Structure formats: structure tokens, C-alpha cells
Amino acid sequence: MKSGTRIGVKDIAKMTNVSIATVDRVLHNRPGVALATEKKIKAIIKKYDYRPNILARTLASRKVIRLAILIPAVSKETTYWQAPLDGIGQAEAEVRQFGVTIEKYFFDLNDKQSFVRQTKRILKSKTDGVLMAPHFEGDAEVFSEQLTEQKIPFVYINSDVPGQNSLSYIGPNLYRSGFLGGQLADFISKETSTCLIVHISKTPDSYYHLLEKEKGFRAYFKDRKKGRILKSDIQRTDYASIKKELTAVLKAQRVDLIFVTNSRVFYVARFLEEAGISNIRLIGFDLIDKNISGLESGRIDFIISQKPREQAYRGVMALYNKLIKGEPVEQQVFMPIDILTKENYRFYEG
Secondary structure (H helix, E strand, C coil): CCCCCCCCCHHHHHHHCCCCHEEEEHHCCCCCHHHHHHHHHHHHHHHHCCCCCCHHHHHHHHHHHHEEEEECCCCCCCCCHHHHHHHHHHHHHHHHHHEEEEEEEEEEECCCHHHHHHHHHHCCCCCCEEEEEECCCHHHHHHHHHHHCCCCCEEEEEECCCCCCCEEEEEHHHHHHHHHHHHHHHHHCCCCCCCCEEEECCHHHCHHHHHHHHHHHHHHHCCCCCHHHHEEEEECCCCCHHHHHHHHHHHHHHCEEEEEECHHHHHHHHHHHHCHHHHEEEEECCHHHHHHHHHHHHCCCCEEEHHHHHHHHHHHHHHHHHHHHHHCCCEEEECCEEEECCCCCHHHHC
């Protein structure tokens, strides 16, 4: 046979004068094959670039791989999680033929206990792999340790939890995202400007991804002359509460720029518009419909986005590559950090 010719397990067995079972042991890294025989088989595999017929193998085994997805529910407060849900749907359509089923579990971003309840359901479901957005860091750590004990591979998207045995983290470099926010703030404000970092979350201290963005933002200005950097943790996430908090801050302090660390930047844009404030620049995250309206009106100067749909799609495919194809998976996959404006957001595919 010529190099590059499509071959199967039977062909490899015939060319190396061994049984199909022996070839199968080498393909699946199982013991019981003499070193010389193993080298001979691997040389043939490399020469002919052998790739297993995954569909045929899956159908023959009749094994169903069950994946669990744990992400926030799409809500009236933020539709951000619709994009990852779309990415999961895209991946699901591609892997379904290989015996992969996906079960979706949703939690409330404002309710830690909803996250915990769903983790318990997943552990009882006898899943083969988990894709999760680990928003509540402490509870996510506990869940990750339980998955590790049960030898269930798991992938993080959107935010990482350092020190855990995840198969992969697929998402933004959170620190660098915040650092970029600082750069953008520097471009559109004066040296004497006062910047306000705003976290809009019921539990900001447990949100690793918000705090990492804050660290990056502050780091950018560490060795640069600038006015003060202030911070506001808004832990009641309804608009009336956000309006009340911002009114109090702006009454007490002069603020020139606001940096919102998540997708709820549209609330701040709404507040500035209702208050008739036009001299405060605004930067936030995530291309959702309400933030697009803020870009179009000029209330929001920049949106930073990191391909949420692709994060989820690649997360599912990472589990598929591990569990079905047996291929290695990159431990960290950082998404591009995209800067979106009124002029370019229409051409963005996230």
C-alpha cells in the first residue's frame, strides 16, 4: 500500500502479522503487547496516518456518553447565557450521531443554592463528563473535587477555578481582559480623571472572574499617572437598587469613567441616560441586545467580548475528544479579547 492510503484495523493486523486484538490493545494503550510488536504497529499507524472510524466504533459498542451542562439560566437581567446555549446546541448537533447525549442544568446567578442543588442532581445522574460555568467559586471547588473523586472529566468555561483538576479551561484571560479595560479607559479619559469600577452581583467576593478583571484594570494604572480609581459593589441587582447606589456614589464623588465588570453595563447606561449625565464614559462586557442599544445610542463607548458561543461549543467538543476519540485536550484555551464599538459590532461573530 502507498503511504496516505486509507487503512483499517484489519489491514494493520495483516501488515504486522498479528491479531486484530493485538492492534486494538496498542490503539487503546492497553498492556500485554511485546515492545517490538508495539513499535511495529505504531510505525504502520504513523506511516498511513491511521484514524479510527469513530462512528463505526461507537455504533459497535452501543455505548451512550452522557454529558451534563451546568450554566446560568437566561434571565431578564441578562441574556448573555443565550450565546453559550447556542454554542452547546451547535456542538450537540455534531456529536449526537456518535452516541453523545447532553443534559442541561441551569442555575440562578443570584442564588448560590440553586447552583448547589444542580450539582447534586448531576452527581446522581451518572454522567460521563461535565461542562460548567463555575460562578460560585467555593461551591464550584467542592463540586470539582467531587467530580475528580469520581473520575469524571470536567471543563470550565467563562471563568476558571485555579488549583482544580479540570480537563480544560476555555474562556477569557480574565486579568488581561481587565487590563485591556484599563487601556481603553486611558485612551478616552484625561490624566486627572477618576475611574469607577462597578461590580453588579449579589456575591461579588465569590465571583473570581469579576475580581480578576478588577485586578487587571488596577494593574494597568499602577505605574501611570491618573486620578483616583474607586470601586462600588452593587449587590442588589434590580434596576431600582442599582440606580440608588449609583446616585449615592455620584453625589459623593466626581466620576469621569465607569468600568462595569460584567454584562449588566446596560443598567448603568440606562441610569446615565435617565439622569441626563452625558460626560461620563462607559466601558463594559458582552454583546447582548441591551448593550448593543447602549452602543448605538452612544451611552456605552466600548464593549469587550470573548466569544461566549465558541467557548461553549469548544467545551463540549473537548469532552467529546476526550471521551469518544481518546485524544489529548489543551488545558487552557484563551479566547480572543475583542473590542466592540458602535461602528464594528454588526460584523462580530461571537
